[in-house]
Amino acid sequence: MVQKTSTDKGSIIFQTKAIDDKIYIKEQKGFYQSIRRYLSVALMMLFIVTPFIQYQGKQAILFDVEAQHLKVFSYYFYPQDLLIFTFVFIIAAFALFYVASKYGRIWCGFACPQTVWTLMFLWIENRIEGNRQQRIKLDKSKISIEKCAKKLGKHGMWLTVSLITALVFMSYFVPAEQIYIEFFTLNTTSIVTGWVWFFALCTYVNASWVREKMCQHMCPYARFQSVMFSDATSTVTYDIERGESRGPRKLNREKPQELGDCVDCNLCVQVCPVGIDIRDGLQYDCINCGLCIDACDQTMSKFSYAKGLIRFASETEQHSDSKAKYGYMALLLICVGFMANWLNNRSEFEVSVLKDRNALYRVNGLGEVENSYQLKILNKSDAKGHFKLSYQGLEGFRIESKKTLIVAPQQISNYTVTLIAPLGFKGKFETFDFVLQDESEEDKLLVTQSTFHSL
Numbered sequence: 001m002v003q004k005t006s007t008d009k010g011s012i013i014f015q016t017k018a019i020d021d022k023i024y025i026k027e028q029k030g031f032y033q034s035i036r037r038y039l040s041v042a043l044m045m046l047f048i049v050t051p052f053i054q055y056q057g058k059q060a061i062l063f064d065v066e067a068q069h070l071k072v073f074s075y076y077f078y079p080q081d082l083l084i085f086t087f088v089f090i091i092a093a094f095a096l097f098y099v100a101s102k103y104g105r106i107w108c109g110f111a112c113p114q115t116v117w118t119l120m121f122l123w124i125e126n127r128i129e130g131n132r133q134q135r136i137k138l139d140k141s142k143i144s145i146e147k148c149a150k151k152l153g154k155h156g157m158w159l160t161v162s163l164i165t166a167l168v169f170m171s172y173f174v175p176a177e178q179i180y181i182e183f184f185t186l187n188t189t190s191i192v193t194g195w196v197w198f199f200a201l202c203t204y205v206n207a208s209w210v211r212e213k214m215c216q217h218m219c220p221y222a223r224f225q226s227v228m229f230s231d232a233t234s235t236v237t238y239d240i241e242r243g244e245s246r247g248p249r250k251l252n253r254e255k256p257q258e259l260g261d262c263v264d265c266n267l268c269v270q271v272c273p274v275g276i277d278i279r280d281g282l283q284y285d286c287i288n289c290g291l292c293i294d295a296c297d298q299t300m301s302k303f304s305y306a307k308g309l310i311r312f313a314s315e316t317e318q319h320s321d322s323k324a325k326y327g328y329m330a331l332l333l334i335c336v337g338f339m340a341n342w343l344n345n346r347s348e349f350e351v352s353v354l355k356d357r358n359a360l361y362r363v364n365g366l367g368e369v370e371n372s373y374q375l376k377i378l379n380k381s382d383a384k385g386h387f388k389l390s391y392q393g394l395e396g397f398r399i400e401s402k403k404t405l406i407v408a409p410q411q412i413s414n415y416t417v418t419l420i421a422p423l424g425f426k427g428k429f430e431t432f433d434f435v436l437q438d439e440s441e442e443d444k445l446l447v448t449q450s451t452f453h454s455l
């Protein structure tokens with residue numbers, strides 16, 4: 001049994017399948033499958049090669065967990081720069097909304113990692129166990145040496161790919177030039193080894209067992225993408241007027257008058273990675289992969305019918321009247337503008353001040369009131385920072401601290417600083433600013449506010 005429930009919401013059919021239904025996907029060639037293959041290879045290469053890109057003799061993109069920063073070429077992002085991640089996620093979300101409003105779940109069908117890895121695992125399965133019919137036969141057959149060898153070979157290959165995937169993923173966190181050598185010579189720390197096997201297991205389970213169930217039952221994008229769907233959204237659609245009534249017929253014979261163009265060959269169902277029949281109408285499970293288009297075009301060509309019985313089309317067949325997509329594009333551009341501006345004005349140094357919590361103030365041997373502070377300076381750059389410390393907002397005070405405050409590259413330095421009020425100072429509570437002036441660039445100032453307490 002495939003369908004348990006089926007309800008109509010707008011024009012999208014919501015269906016639920018039995019979780020344990022196994023889908024035997026037929027390998028399909030064609031225009032959309034070629035795009036999927038080439039795109040998958042390109043994305044995978046990008047994923048593998050990126051950690052090997054070098055910048056000034058070091059890994060260009062590295063999430064250094066120990067140092068708590070993300071390095072992207074010359075930029076170092078710290079937890080203090082959390083805003084950049086907010087921008088990145090918002091931009092990614094609006095880009096996805098824009099694409100979804102125009103082409104439905106095209107991201108799912110062509111570029112989602114779940115799709116890319118599943119495609120690779122299916123390719124391996126086809127090479128080892130054979131085509132769809134051979135796989136069904138193998139699964140139904142009794143246990144034999146051949147069956148065991150094929151199953152072991154397939155799962156062995158899947159595990160190998162999963163392990164390589166996990167190592168590549170970890171090379172974004174541990175320098176790429178060291179993780180491969182250390183892992184295969186058993187020299188990685190237990191934490192790194194644990195994470196590698198954890199990610200390998202996740203990849204294996206996801207791309208070999210879970211597959212389309214992730215898209216149908218777990219991925220939140222599948223649930224809310226129908227909100228972005230409009231009459232102008234281009235999705236994979238079966239031309240019901242042209243196709244019905246469906247029915248088989250003989251090749252090279254005139255088409256029976258009572259029949260439409262659908263020859264009921266069932267190929268569109270056999271190639272579908274989520275196991276649906278697009279002829280039942282637009283369904284939220286459909287990931288817009290276009291495989292049923294390739295399959296149907298192949299059948300249409302065989303019968304010398306015009307291609308496009310299944311095709312990308314919108315309900316109105318107009319592709320530009322959705323106001324939502326312009327809204328998403330505008331929001332996307334605004335966010336990109338904000339992010340560019342924020343990046344441009346982002347300082348490579350940050351300073352914070354903490355007042356001594358043990359005593360609000362002290363009176364020294366000369367009778368002067370003094371307050372102590374901890375200055376914390378973060379250097380996000382590749383160069384050493386040298387700063388002179390001064391203050392503004394108070395008159396006649398003096399500072400006791402090191403003459404030059406030095407911060408090593410990508411380090412945080414702590415300095416204890418004392419501010420001393422002039423004799424006879426009458427204030428009780430004053431606000432003022434600490435000013436750090438970069439010795440190499442006079443106009444580069446770091447300012448942070450604090451307070452001075454007195455008797």
Ligand code: SF4
Nearest residue numbers: 272286287289290292
């Ligand atoms: S119905 Fe067609 S486009 Fe949709 S998931 Fe199945 S094969 Fe892909």
Ligand code: SF4
Nearest residue numbers: 262263265266268296
């Ligand atoms: S592939 Fe085309 S002709 Fe064959 S069943 Fe599907 S819609 Fe009909």
